[in-house]
Amino acid sequence: MRLNELADNAGATQKPTRVGRGIGSGKGKTGGRGVKGQKSRSGVAIKGFEGGQMPIHMRLPKRGFNKPNRLKLTELTIRRLQQAIDAGVLPKGELDAAALVSAGVIRRGLHGVRVIGGGELSSALKLKVRGITKGAQAIIEKAGGSVQVIEEVPAKPEKTAKPAKKAAKAEPAAKKPAAKKAPAKKAEAKPAADKKTPAKKAPAKKAAAKDGKGDDLTKISGVGPVFAKRLNGEGVMTYADIAGLTKARIAELDEKLDLKNNIENDDWPAQAKALMGK
Amino acid sequence: MKCDITKLDGKTSGSVDLDDAIFGLEPRKDILHRMVRYQLAKRQQGTHQVQERGDVSKTTKRIGKQKGGGTARHGNGSVSQFRGGGKAHGPRVRDHSFDLPKKVRALAMKHALSAKAGAGELIIVDDVTLKAAKTSDLVKVLEKMGVSNGLIVGGRELDSNLSKAAQNVKNLDVLPSQGANVYDILRRHTLVLSKEAVADLEARLK
Numbered sequence: 001m002r003l004n005e006l007a008d009n010a011g012a013t014q015k016p017t018r019v020g021r022g023i024g025s026g027k028g029k030t031g032g033r034g035v036k037g038q039k040s041r042s043g044v045a046i047k048g049f050e051g052g053q054m055p056i057h058m059r060l061p062k063r064g065f066n067k068p069n070r071l072k073l074t075e076l077t078i079r080r081l082q083q084a085i086d087a088g089v090l091p092k093g094e095l096d097a098a099a100l101v102s103a104g105v106i107r108r109g110l111h112g113v114r115v116i117g118g119g120e121l122s123s124a125l126k127l128k129v130r131g132i133t134k135g136a137q138a139i140i141e142k143a144g145g146s147v148q149v150i151e152e153v154p155a156k157p158e159k160t161a162k163p164a165k166k167a168a169k170a171e172p173a174a175k176k177p178a179a180k181k182a183p184a185k186k187a188e189a190k191p192a193a194d195k196k197t198p199a200k201k202a203p204a205k206k207a208a209a210k211d212g213k214g215d216d217l218t219k220i221s222g223v224g225p226v227f228a229k230r231l232n233g234e235g236v237m238t239y240a241d242i243a244g245l246t247k248a249r250i251a252e253l254d255e256k257l258d259l260k261n262n263i264e265n266d267d268w269p270a271q272a273k274a275l276m277g278k
Numbered sequence: 279m280k281c282d283i284t285k286l287d288g289k290t291s292g293s294v295d296l297d298d299a300i301f302g303l304e305p306r307k308d309i310l311h312r313m314v315r316y317q318l319a320k321r322q323q324g325t326h327q328v329q330e331r332g333d334v335s336k337t338t339k340r341i342g343k344q345k346g347g348g349t350a351r352h353g354n355g356s357v358s359q360f361r362g363g364g365k366a367h368g369p370r371v372r373d374h375s376f377d378l379p380k381k382v383r384a385l386a387m388k389h390a391l392s393a394k395a396g397a398g399e400l401i402i403v404d405d406v407t408l409k410a411a412k413t414s415d416l417v418k419v420l421e422k423m424g425v426s427n428g429l430i431v432g433g434r435e436l437d438s439n440l441s442k443a444a445q446n447v448k449n450l451d452v453l454p455s456q457g458a459n460v461y462d463i464l465r466r467h468t469l470v471l472s473k474e475a476v477a478d479l480e481a482r483l484k
Binding site: 001002003005006007008009012 | 305307308310311312314390393397461464465467
């Protein structure tokens with residue numbers, strides 16, 4: 001080895017940036033120190049100013065909007081799951097958003113977790129998530145795991161504080177619709193509730209009707225607080241009520257409440273049945 | 279690592295066992311490069327200086343007026359764009375050396391010795407003494423050993439006959455064992471170590 005053959009490793013030293021040596025260097029005119037005067041202040045609108053002519057960003061019409069209640073799902077890659085497995089931080093059993101957060105795999109759940117592909121999985125996982133890509137599902141099932149996709153947003157914790165108040169309030173409210181109108185279906189439900197005698201048929205219906213309010217119909221996809229109120233007004237209080245709707249009754253409700261066929265489109269009876277099971 | 283010991287007349291006389299941790303490494307040119315740069319930077323005197331604006335003797339009287347002169351405005355004659363003005367950002371007296379950890383420096387020495395041993399450019403002789411301070415004698419000895427460009431490292435005390443004889447030999451350096459260093463080893467093609475030098479170096483780099 002001679003002196004002329006010596007060299008340091010590639011990348012061992014870095015040449016210093018030569019500031020203020022021409023435009024081509026990218027650190028020419030102001031040498032990375034920004035500008036002075038008005039343009040250096042915050043909140044200056046001089047950038048879009050075109051000398052008094054209506055500037056382009058005001059000349060063109062507004063377009064588009066931001067959906068305020070956009071569904072925000074936390075993306076979770078298979079690779080990240082594998083890392084967690086390797087680190088041994090994943091709990092056993094079913095993995096939902098809360099479990100993943102407490103394990104430190106994701107920082108927060110937002111509206112739910114969506115699993116996306118990329119990487120390989122070594123062990124079987126049981127996931128309960130809001131969404132999953134086809135590729136990710138294939139990877140998980142190949143590893144022997146299973147995925148359950150939940151439809152609705154998990155209930156917010158604030159709801160737990162309210163029921164006591166609502167139940168008290170709902171007692172008189174429940175009586176009103178009974179007095180007003182009594183279509184065939186509701187007439188059945190109401191007397192049972194009023195008497196508070198054990199009815200052998202439809203125990204779920206009765207139990208729910210007992211505390212006056214009925215079930216939380218907003219849990220059904222497609223039913224918001226407004227529709228729930230309207231349904232209550234028609235005497236539909238519980239999941240059992242919805243599950244037991246006849247075709248004629250559905251048509252009637254649709255007509256009356258202006259539901260636009262949503263009962264059939266979203267298949268509320270089936271959803272209600274599923275909720276009854278819980 | 280076994281290595282033959284030769285005499286100055288070219289005959290072999292036994293062998294010596296060299297430490298693989300010092301002579302048997304795969305040479306790393308990045309470490310050698312850093313060490314050579316360290317040595318060269320450290321030896322640079324750094325006594326370079328020119329006159330800058332403040333050093334030039336010029337009158338501080340204003341040249342012309344600020345306005346109405348019809349020519350460019352100037353305040354001082356010592357500025358760099360004038361003839362006789364000072365130099366902008368000229369060299370100043372300074373120390374060019376930089377730090378390199380002691381362990382890296384020691385490692386570089388090992389790699390330099392290993393580089394020579396690995397390339398077959400290492401000759402070990404039992405003794406480096408000459409009977410007389412004659413350059414012609416030394417040249418004959420070097421021809422026998424096949425050294426045209428080399429460094430001879432003797433013991434802690436150099437033979438005065440040898441150092442005198444080597445003064446006017448082209449491409450030949452002579453150093454005592456404590457003076458052996460990476461730059462001088464790499465600068466010459468063949469490295470000639472005396473038995474005493476090998477012992478000294480191994481003790482130093484242990």
